[in-house]
Amino acid sequence: MSTSIDGGVRAEKKARTRAAIRTAAMELFARNGYSATTVEEIAKAAGVSHTTFFRYFQSKEQVIVADDLDQERDAALAAIPPGLGHFDLLRQMISVLFDVGLSDDWASNYDRIALINSDPGLRDAYQAEGERAISEATEFIAEYTGVAPDDLHLQVFVAAVSGVMYHLANAGDPSMTHEEARARLLDAVDLLERGLPLRG
Structure with a gap:
């Protein structure tokens, strides 16, 4: 049972982090433009490290294109x-x-x-x-x-x-x-x- 709960908590945390990265990215894209926005800026705005960003998304493009469905x-x-x-x-x-x-x-x-x-x-x-x-x-x-x-x-x-x-x-x-x-x-x-x- 605890393994299942732990897995659920990790999945929720992962979903929250992905959502935070996407929200930060969309805000930066709206303000500065897509091309001018860097991965480093997105990671900083989302409150994650550059390394963490790439654990969740392969590239800046995938932040927008992927839908996790x-x-x-x-x-x-x-x-x-x-x-x-x-x-x-x-x-x-x-x-x-x-x-x-x-x-x-x-x-x-x-x-x-x-x-x-x-x-x-x-x-x-x-x-x-x-x-x-x-x-x-x-x-x-x-x-x-x-x-x-x-x-x-x-x-x-x-x-x-x-x-x-x-x-x-x-x-x-x-x-x-x-x-x-x-x-x-x-x-x-x-x-x-x-x-x-x-x-x-």
């Missing part, structure tokens, strides 16, 4: 009921992943998203995270449907879907709410399933 996303995907066709599976994946993101204050933080979109380095780091997510999603769809991950049919499906999702996410209205973005992506899935008609 891998376990929650895995659990949400695992809870999707079996037997869905690939388009219905895609709809479920989009919906549950949005739910996971919206339930977390950091992942759904509009200031964070605006900052990512405003800096080329952050956009590149965020895109790299997106490519990792696409690879993991491909593995999940393959396992769910019983199709080999390197099957051409699956590869084309994933490429088409990820291309559309990426374009819409980057070409959308910055004032769009998260729920509006979700609805737009689900509408796009409908169009893909209908064979890409040019009119309704």
Whole structure:
């Protein structure tokens, strides 16, 4: 029992420290700009050492890009009921992943998203995270449907879907709410399933 309690205390402390670093970083970025802010300044403002900073984040970019929701996303995907066709599976994946993101204050933080979109380095780091997510999603769809991950049919499906999702996410209205973005992506899935008609 004590081991479990100790583990819980450590996890809470870790979460508080990560949150403190992020809060300090966002305040400094708002005041001084992202590029002009150093790791040393973030660590000092958060009340941690330079070494401690790197125990929690690999880089300044990761302070913003990472969202710590891998376990929650895995659990949400695992809870999707079996037997869905690939388009219905895609709809479920989009919906549950949005739910996971919206339930977390950091992942759904509009200031964070605006900052990512405003800096080329952050956009590149965020895109790299997106490519990792696409690879993991491909593995999940393959396992769910019983199709080999390197099957051409699956590869084309994933490429088409990820291309559309990426374009819409980057070409959308910055004032769009998260729920509006979700609805737009689900509408796009409908169009893909209908064979890409040019009119309704």
